[in-house]
Amino acid sequence: MAAAAAGEGFRPLDEGILVEYIRATPALREVLGGRVGDGELTIKEVGDGNLNFVYIVLSPAGSVVIKQALPYVRCVGESWPMTKERAYFETLALREHGNLCPDHVPEVYHFDRTMSLMGMRYLKPPHIILRKGLIAGIEYPLLAEHMSEYIAKTLFFTSLLYHSTLEHRRAVAEFCGNVELCRLTEQVIFSDPYRVSQHNRWTSPFLDKDAEAIREDDELKLEIAGLKSMFCERAQALIHGDLHTGSIMVTSDSTQVIDPEFAFYGPMGYDIGALIGNLILAFFAQDGHANGENNREGGSHQVARGAPVVVTTMETGGSDRWCRWLSTSGTDEVHLNLLVVQQYKKWILKTIEDTWNLFHKKFLSLWNEHKDGPGEAYLFSIYDKSELFQRAQQIYMKDLFHDSLGFGAAKMIRRIVGIAHVEDFESIQDHPKRADCERQALGFAKMLLKQRRQFTTINEITAALESI
Amino acid sequence: MAAAAAGEGFRPLDEGILVEYIRATPALREVLGGRVGDGELTIKEVGDGNLNFVYIVLSPAGSVVIKQALPYVRCVGESWPMTKERAYFETLALREHGNLCPDHVPEVYHFDRTMSLMGMRYLKPPHIILRKGLIAGIEYPLLAEHMSEYIAKTLFFTSLLYHSTLEHRRAVAEFCGNVELCRLTEQVIFSDPYRVSQHNRWTSPFLDKDAEAIREDDELKLEIAGLKSMFCERAQALIHGDLHTGSIMVTSDSTQVIDPEFAFYGPMGYDIGALIGNLILAFFAQDGHANGENNREGGSHQVARGAPVVVTTMETGGSDRWCRWLSTSGTDEVHLNLLVVQQYKKWILKTIEDTWNLFHKKFLSLWNEHKDGPGEAYLFSIYDKSELFQRAQQIYMKDLFHDSLGFGAAKMIRRIVGIAHVEDFESIQDHPKRADCERQALGFAKMLLKQRRQFTTINEITAALESI
Ligand SMILES: Nc1ncnc2c1ncn2[C@@H]1O[C@H](COP(=O)(O)OP(=O)(O)O)[C@@H](O)[C@H]1O
Ligand SMILES: Nc1ncnc2c1ncn2[C@@H]1O[C@H](COP(=O)(O)OP(=O)(O)O)[C@@H](O)[C@H]1O
Ligand SMILES: [Mg+2]
Ligand SMILES: [Mg+2]
Ligand SMILES: [Mg+2]
Ligand SMILES: [Mg+2]
Ligand SMILES: [Mg+2]
Known part of the structure; x- marks a missing residue:
């Protein structure tokens, strides 16, 4: 029929x-x-x-x-x-x-x-949503390599570093049609967390004061205004628009990005920040997954069943040790894996570092490769001197780094006091414990949004995270 | 038929x-x-x-x-x-x-x-093109008042300070269609002056070294790259896109803006800079109109015939004194006017100051008036505290000021070493003299492009001009 x-x-x-x-x-x-x-x-x-x-x-x-x-x-x-x-x-x-x-x-x-x-295409098992893998404490050794490749390629090739302005404006105009989805972002990420809104929620009553502090923080509101304007005005590249860890499906050797329904020509830093910000959220959630009452066992069993697991070490002893069962793909064989939360947090930090650093490397290498190509932002006839060209690249990457940190921080904040939360925290059943994790994440995000221009390398960010 | x-x-x-x-x-x-x-x-x-x-x-x-x-x-x-x-x-x-x-x-x-x-509508005589009035040394006492109103209203009401993002993206998409004209700007303003191009010309041989110096100036090239990207990426407001003094027709009491064929959603500073930059060019051209061999008489007679003239003072003596004849509108009566170039330059500086300062005032007053209106960049529910709101406005205006200075400087440079020159300088028949004026203007523009962020008020700019 x-x-x-x-x-x-x-x-x-x-x-x-x-x-x-x-x-x-x-x-x-x-x-x-x-x-x-x-x-x-x-x-x-x-x-x-x-x-x-x-x-x-x-x-x-x-x-x-x-x-x-x-x-x-x-x-x-x-x-x-x-x-x-x-x-x-x-x-x-x-x-x-x-x-x-x-x-x-x-x-x-x-x-x-x-x-x-x-x-x-159906992303077959053992593909799972990355966020669930992170909650289950699974390491993905190729994640940074793959995601840096994805963001480097998708952002570079849809920017004026590769596009002619003719091609660019045509594409920008087309994606202006996706305005309703942009407006959803504008509201739930750049507006609602900073005002009283019926949609906002948080781990109450523990975070009541923290949520209120966000709404009363003038410095934060000045910073978010700049980012919101950039989001609304700046057609830098075709961004995914919703690149959190729930839009990525993974196995140990495959990384697939889905769900770009928020795509439009916006600031590159929004995508990079979404990814990094959500990895930082996963980092802060780890301590909540580690305690005795609410350890990873159930969650990971349910979530990561069938996912191949990279077990990098076996440890015993220590208060934050935990264990879990995972059945590997296609077999009934069962492994006992022991992972230490501290170590998993280290892996997340390493992944954050690698993601930015590999992105940085790949993006610049695409730029170098195509410096005499169709892109019209930096014409080779003007920026042919290699020292000048490198300085131009440094300025570009520095700005992009700061944009990414700002957007990343904004994405973190909204996941704690806005409408849509993340399973990383939501799966922590112990509310005081969850609130502690969220409060730490919130504090870090606030610092990042306000002081991001003082950071020059991603390793300074991960060092700051490590010292918390 | x-x-x-x-x-x-x-x-x-x-x-x-x-x-x-x-x-x-x-x-x-x-x-x-x-x-x-x-x-x-x-x-x-x-x-x-x-x-x-x-x-x-x-x-x-x-x-x-x-x-x-x-x-x-x-x-x-x-x-x-x-x-x-x-x-x-x-x-x-x-x-x-x-x-x-x-x-x-x-x-x-x-x-x-x-x-x-x-x-x-036909803009009847005595309307003349403002540039010609400036060359003729005519003062327009309402120019700053009128132009500040024009830029304040056209930019404010087409920005996200007044637009919803829905309305904004629709309009942005439509004007993306004007890409060919944008590309012309990209080429002749942001690219050609900074590289060897068949279209470039300058007062040769006098400025040969100066033109070459522009093409060799790495700092300048880094600054122009940032402005070009902003021009290509940032849909801040519906800008005129070609707001030089040749796109404005004036009488002593009327100011009319024509010729917005380059219009698109771009950075506000591009329009403001075009206006201010061209007024600065007029300022630097004055000394070239003042000398004995090539005084204003012919030019003004031809150009400003019929235009009512504001004569603010009569002076005698002094080496830069000059005189000219102007026939007033609708009569055969002839007045002998004596104007002093130094005084006219002061009027230009005053006009530059007033244009920015009045724009600043009017733009903020529109913003205050509509702070609870349809604009979605600064929602009243977030920026309701008046101290916070004022700080947000200060940041916005400071950035806009620096953008305007940058674009203004870029517009000056391209009028001296690029394809299209201005009659302000072209009408100076004495080439060494013209080159002197142009070189001074070029030096100022280079300084402005590189150091614009060190200025906080327009009066610092006019003071710098006055001290040259
Ligand atoms: N290509 C795919 N292969 C396998 N599973 C998918 C695929 N696309 C989506 N899914 C599953 O469907 C869920 C929802 O898809 P998603 O595109 O994120 O929808 P939404 O836009 O509603 O967030 C994903 O979390 C994932 O579990
Ligand atoms: N509405 C008008 N009334 C009177 N004169 C006009 C009008 N529009 C244009 N002109 C005259 O025509 C000239 C060219 O117009 P303009 O719109 O600037 O064309 P172009 O796009 O070729 O620069 C102007 O400099 C002015 O002298
Ligand atoms: Mg690959
Ligand atoms: Mg989804
Ligand atoms: Mg979706
Ligand atoms: Mg014209
Ligand atoms: Mg025209």
């Missing part, structure tokens, strides 16, 4: 509609190896995100993930309308970023604008 | 085609009081600009100015193609800025996108 086929008008999916839709859509039939007959499809809705519906579709000969945007915010409901056109921009960005960095972006097989429906 | 009527395809105007066009176009017939019959129309092509064709059309019962863009740069010819769609963006901007500041923007009567043709 063609009732749900492309071009027939918008219909929210249910399992029946989805099956019919797949059967009527050659690109989806094909990726499922043509095995779309009665009883051949298994469909599971797995959307754990805040906004959309996500279906995993398996056939005997293939698989696909179908994502549909409904005209409201899923986690709030129809009372918070939100254009379903976001699916269009998500698809545009996935395709663009996928072209630039195919190793770390799932392929898009199909898009239907009317249905706000996209079909993409 | 309807051959040239609206919607019949593009045709470059000549007098015959224009007459037919007017007759076939009700809005134009109307503004000419219906008197468009044989022998009733007088048509004069007066385009003295670089890009387009401008016709003054008079009937016994009305008048109109018709401006048409051809698909190339007029002053270069068909070898430099340039989209005629610029007429569309010029019209959009004239209408938008005209709505916001009707006192200082001519009314648009008619626009025909196919023909790239616009009909607007």
Whole structure:
């Protein structure tokens, strides 16, 4: 039946509609190896995100993930309308970023604008959401390498370091259409945490004073104003727009970025900051996962089942030692892993350092490679002297570093006193303990937002984190 | 005949085609009081600009100015193609800025996108181009008052201090279409002066070393890179985009801004800087108009005929005394005016000061008035405390001041060593003398571009100018 086929008008999916839709859509039939007959499809809705519906579709000969945007915010409901056109921009960005960095972006097989429906590569188990891996204490030795590659490539190639201004303004104009999603960010990240808002929440009553202090902090409000203006005005590159650790799926050797529905031409530092800020949140949450009552066992068992684990050391003794069980992918074999929280925190810090430092290296190496290319920001005919060129790069990277720290801090703050929290903290059942972790994170974020210009290297940041 | 009527395809105007066009176009017939019959129309092509064709059309019962863009740069010819769609963006901007500041923007009567043709209010004599008035040494006592109002209103109301981000991004997207004109600016202002380019010229051989020094000045190149990126990336407000003294028509009591074909959403400082930078150029040109061989007489007679002149003092004696004849508007009466160049330079400096200071005052007063309005950059719910709000405004204005100085300096430099020069200097026939003026201006502009962040008030700038 063609009732749900492309071009027939918008219909929210249910399992029946989805099956019919797949059967009527050659690109989806094909990726499922043509095995779309009665009883051949298994469909599971797995959307754990805040906004959309996500279906995993398996056939005997293939698989696909179908994502549909409904005209409201899923986690709030129809009372918070939100254009379903976001699916269009998500698809545009996935395709663009996928072209630039195919190793770390799932392929898009199909898009239907009317249905706000996209079909993409299924990131099979043992892929899990990075945030869940971080909560489970899993080390991803290639994470920094992969993510630095993703941000370096997607940001460099969509900036004026590679774009002509002609190409750039055309693309900027197109993504201006994603304004509703930008407005959501403006509200929940740059506004609500700094004022009384019905959407704000925090670990009450423990953080009541802390949340109030944010709303009373003039220095913070002056800093956030500058960042908000930059977010609204500066079309520096095609950014993902929501690059937290819940938008990254990982295994020990694969890193995949999903969910760029907030994509638009904005400041690069917003993406870099999102990633680093969320890694810092994971860092501060570790102590909450470590205590006896609420150790990692349950969470990790549930979350990371099937994920290959890198066990770097076995330790005994010490008060923050903990243990957990993980079954490895595809087998029933079970390993007993002992990891020390302090050590995992070190790994997070190392990952933060490596992410920025590798990004820095890769971004500059792309810039060097293409310095005589189509980019029009720094024409080779003007910046041909290598000493001058290097100074220009230093200034650029210094500003980008400070932007990233500022946006990262803003992302941290909003996750503690704003509408949407992170599982890193939410999974800490002991509220006083959770509040302690959050308060430390909040204090660090406030310092970072205000004093970020005093830092010149990422290692100074991780040193500051280590000394807490 | 309807051959040239609206919607019949593009045709470059000549007098015959224009007459037919007017007759076939009700809005134009109307503004000419219906008197468009044989022998009733007088048509004069007066385009003295670089890009387009401008016709003054008079009937016994009305008048109109018709401006048409051809698909190339007029002053270069068909070898430099340039989209005629610029007429569309010029019209959009004239209408938008005209709505916001009707006192200082001519009314648009008619626009025909196919023909790239616009009909607007004829700014009748004694209106002259401000640059010509400045060359003639005419004081315009209301200039700063009027121009500060124009820039305050057009910039404030098209920025996020007044726009919602929804409205803003829509408008930004639309004006992204004017990319070709932006690219012209990028090339001739931010690139060519800093490299060898066939388009560059300067008062040779006198300034050969100075032009070379610009191309070798690493500090300057680092500064111009930052400004170019801001120009390309930052959608702060709907700027005029070409706000030099040749885009302003004046009488002693009227100030009208024309020619916003370069309009787009860019940094506010670009407009403010264009105005201030060109006033500074006028300042530096004065000494060149003052000497015996090449005094103002001829120029002012030709240029300012019919313009009412404000004579503030009569002086005799002194080496820089000069005299000139001006016929006043509508009469044959002739006045002998004696003006002292030093005094005129003081008036220019005063105008520069007043322009910024009045802009500052008016812009902040608009902001205060609308602080609880639709603008989304500084939400009242966050910035309600008046001390905090004032600090936010101070930071905003300080940054805007520095942006303006930077762009102003860039505009000065390009007028001395780039493709398009200003009549202020070009009208100085004595080349060594002209080169002296230009060299001083260039030196000041270089200082300004590099050290602008050390200035905090406009009076420090004018003091620096006065001490030269
Ligand atoms: N391509 C994919 N492969 C496997 N799982 C996916 C894929 N895309 C999304 N998911 C799962 O669906 C969840 C929600 O997807 P996401 O794109 O983040 O939706 P939302 O926009 O609602 O946040 C993810 O957290 C992940 O578990
Ligand atoms: N509305 C007008 N009223 C009177 N004169 C005008 C008007 N518009 C333009 N002009 C004259 O035509 C000249 C060129 O117009 P302008 O808009 O600056 O064209 P261009 O884009 O080619 O620079 C101006 O310098 C001015 O002398
Ligand atoms: Mg998501
Ligand atoms: Mg790779
Ligand atoms: Mg999402
Ligand atoms: Mg002009
Ligand atoms: Mg023009």
